[in-house]
Amino acid sequence: MSYQYALYEKKGRIAYITINRPEVMNALHADANRELSGIWSDFRDDPEVWVAILTGAGTRAFSAGNDLKVTAAGGGSATGGFAGPPPVGGFGGITNRYDIFKPIIAAVNGFALGGGLEMALACDIIVAADTARLGLPEPKVGLLAGAGGVHRLPRHVPLKVAMGMILTGRHITAAEAHRVGLVNDVVPQDQVVSVAEQWAGEILACAPWSIRASKQAAYQGLDLSVEDAMEKRYELMLRMRRSSDMVEGPRAFAEKRAPQWKGD
Secondary structure, eight states: OSSSSSEEETTTEEEEEEEEOOGGTTOBOOHHHHHHHHHHHHHHTTTTTEEEEEEEEESSEOOOOOHHHHHHSSSSSSTTTSSSOTTTTTTTTTTOOOOSSEEEEEEOEEEEEEEHHHHHHSSSSSEEEEEEEEEEOOOGGTTOOOOHHHHHHHHHHHHHHHHHHHHOOOOEHHHHHTTSSSSSSSGGGGGGHHHHHHHHHHHSSSHHHHHHHHHHHHHTTSSSHHHHHHHHHHHHHHHTTSHHHHHHHHHHHHHHHHOHHHOO
16 A cells, blocks of 8 residues: 555664654644554554564654644644544654553664654654654643643653753754663764664563563553552563463573563
């Protein structure tokens, strides 16, 4: 299937999702959001792909967020570019998506501003180019980071750092983002996808249902006490226990060989 505003390809166990509007710094409007929503649903439902890498076309921007020119022309609301009901998953099809427990890596190849940063925050791992800048500038245009930015950022970095960014709209460099724990790696711009692939490779060396169960438990336990989180029943942990991979892992270890995961 071809897409107008994104590139979507699968190589082995990795799905590559590239926002493809470089002429507007990969900003998104309503149609692009809906297209991405469908892509994320396909990734979720395809048993053959186990990890996704999200990036932006070109070298300037991961995404500059909401396409304000389209909004100003009446092509969508000021809170996310949607005319009518928003797509499943919210901005970029991902900021309000809570049904994907496969790992998602953001390869931030340039500016990640507003909704662009909000999409990256909705991913599990962020690899940033050394040229990238990250921020939530919505208040500078009379808006707020309502696609999760004002809620996720204070959960990712110290509160005072988050509030400094939120209340000023200030951008920070990739190096500063790494220092405060917002990104996992900072690499040369031309290596951002290849380093994301290295992260994906390390993930793929692990049992897929173990990874998904771990992601579900980590996120769903965040707002609980440690005691309550440990006592909670997690659906994917039960699914993991039914997988043949739970037998394969210990067997491969005992036989001193690499495990052959099936993800069944």
